[in-house]
Amino acid sequence: MTAQFIIDAAFIVATLLFIYGLKRMSSPVTARSGIVVAGVGMVVAVLVAFLYIADVNPKAEPFLKTNIILGVVALAVGLGWAWWSGKKVEMTAMPQMVALYNGMGGGAAAAIAAIELFGHKAHGNIILVMAVLGGIIGAVSLSGSLIAWGKLDGRINGTWRFPGLQAVNGLILLTILGIGAWTVYQGGAVGPELIAAFFVLSLVYGVMMAMPIGGADMPVVISLFNAFTGLAVGFEGYVIGNPALMVAGMVVGSAGTLLTLLMAKAMNRSVSNVLFSNFGASGEEGQGEIKGSMKPIDAGDAGINMRYASKVIIAPGYGLAVAQAQHKLYEFVKILQAADVEVKFAIHPVAGRMPGHMNVLLAEAGVPYDIIYDMEDINNEFKEADVAIVIGANDTVNPAARTNKSSPIYGMPILNVDQAKQAYVVKRGQGKGYSGVENELFFADNTNMVYGDAQKVMVAMIQAVKSLEGGGH
Structure with missing residues (x-):
């Protein structure tokens, strides 16, 4: 068996593993195993690269030795940095890491x-x-x-x-x-x-x-x-x-x-x-004046209202990641489910700071995939929801995109949070979204603002519902 045969066979195996891994990444249920499969393919490709160097330069001993040493050093540095940075990175910084790693790939090319x-x-x-x-x-x-x-x-x-x-x-x-x-x-x-x-x-x-x-x-x-x-x-x-x-x-x-x-x-x-x-x-240019006012509500009261709802839809955004509130949110969801409240998550395609950011965030907290829905699959259900709660999202739930032709975001598909019977918006303050556009949802008659850090808000909601049921302390 020649070195060239081994090289060609290994490249074919690596290629098949790449394609199969990507296929499995298309579903949240199999995405984790897909990443592992594609990673194995990359290991095969990297290891066979050393055989490729030796086969291409069998007679150039000094050059061959230098190449292999440099390759090993580069591999060690890359593996060490990636392992260290990957283990320490916060979920909020995941988009930055993806951008950085992506740039490294372009730089290598x-x-x-x-x-x-x-x-x-x-x-x-x-x-x-x-x-x-x-x-x-x-x-x-x-x-x-x-x-x-x-x-x-x-x-x-x-x-x-x-x-x-x-x-x-x-x-x-x-x-x-x-x-x-x-x-x-x-x-x-x-x-x-x-x-x-x-x-x-x-x-x-x-x-x-x-x-x-x-x-x-x-x-x-x-x-x-x-x-x-x-x-x-x-x-x-x-x-x-x-x-x-x-x-x-x-x-x-x-x-x-x-x-x-x-x-x-x-x-x-x-x-x-x-x-x-x-x-x-310049998000405010041409937006026009928004009527109404922001109406605050206590986090505990909002939590109790959701406890007595029949259906609750949650629209997460980047603020959820910033507050690292996904675990407390899921704890609250399980309390609602135990009280026979139907709970679903609605994910906008550009929620967060990178594709799939919210899916990864919820998966980290252990939220089951079968209650997480893409926008097109759940948008028609908002009008059936007793409560829609927005946690850290802004532009992706702004009804101006649907109704206000003068708004800079007009025409952008949004989550229909405003169509729920009651909407709660968990937000640190009265600031605008990442695009700088004022959100008309915040001023709607059926919307109340729950001000505060998302994790602290979720803790307050959990305590209020537990106290209501005699389980708090």
């Missing part, structure tokens, strides 16, 4: 392109085109993801816009494409200065692309850069003749692209509108 182009190793027009495209997309994903991480982590505040921004971005992109086209035309025989400019401008473009985007669009942006990273990895896999990288990259790229389109659709906007509009920068 760009590094492969840099080695090929600086070393004049890429030969043939198709290989050169793939190397150039992978280099551009990978570098843009790296710098753009770092900006997304900075925004989500609070290290970069606000947006950065100036007159003519899109024209400047267009000029930078045309310059990058021009250098790339010239590199291909010259068969890769261009000076290192030009290639360095190519990568620097690509990194700059990623920054210029991500900086103007408002915080409300970050879930879509993370998904988009994830697609970019997948495409870049796939292109560079073709360049170095690695089937596992090609398939994994294309699978991630296509899945990320579909997810980006679905999330943009969930906001009733196009991807180009997300990237090039000023949404999220």
Whole structure:
């Protein structure tokens, strides 16, 4: 059995594990095992990479030894950092971690392109085109993801816009494409200065692309850069003749692209509108005056009212993650269920700061999958609900998106919380959502505000209901 046969067989196995793992990730019930399956595929691909190095350079002993040592060191550093950061990261910081890891993937693809182009190793027009495209997309994903991480982590505040921004971005992109086209035309025989400019401008473009985007669009942006990273990895896999990288990259790229389109659709906007509009920068413009007033209610009273309801629907948002209140929330849910109250969770596609953020948060608390529903599956049930409670969500429950044509979020599909007989909104204060748009739900006649940290609110609700039933102390 030759080394090449083992390499090819291992790459096929890794590819099948990637695809099967992704398939299992499509359902919350099997997602955990899907991640493990795909992880095993990655282990296979990484380990066989060492055999690939030895087989490609069997006679270059010093070079071979150096490559293997560097590979082991890189693997140890990567594993150590990932294990440490993955164990310590809070659920609220999960979107930042995803953005950061995604950027690392794009950076790795760009590094492969840099080695090929600086070393004049890429030969043939198709290989050169793939190397150039992978280099551009990978570098843009790296710098753009770092900006997304900075925004989500609070290290970069606000947006950065100036007159003519899109024209400047267009000029930078045309310059990058021009250098790339010239590199291909010259068969890769261009000076290192030009290639360095190519990568620097690509990194700059990623920054210029991500900086103007408002915080409300970050879930879509993370998904988009994830697609970019997948495409870049796939292109560079073709360049170095690695089937596992090609398939994994294309699978991630296509899945990320579909997810980006679905999330943009969930906001009733196009991807180009997300990237090039000023949404999220000036939410109050054109919104008009909101009638009514915010009506506060004690957390205990709200909890007791839900105890005597027949049906309660919960709409979670990022505030739930910030307060780390998911465990107390589920404790309260179990109390309601024991009192024969029907309880369901309603998840908006862009709730939280990344795709699936709320699903992961609830899964961490042990909430059963069969009471968690996507927006399109539960929206018609709100009018049957005695109570709808919003915990930390804002823009995804704003009825202005359905009724107010002057609102910046008009047309965005929302959870129909306002159609419930009674709505409670758990919120720290009277601030606006991530998009900066005032929420009309807060002023509605059937809405009461429960002010306070979500975890403390849930504790108060639990104590009130237990006291009511003679079980509190």
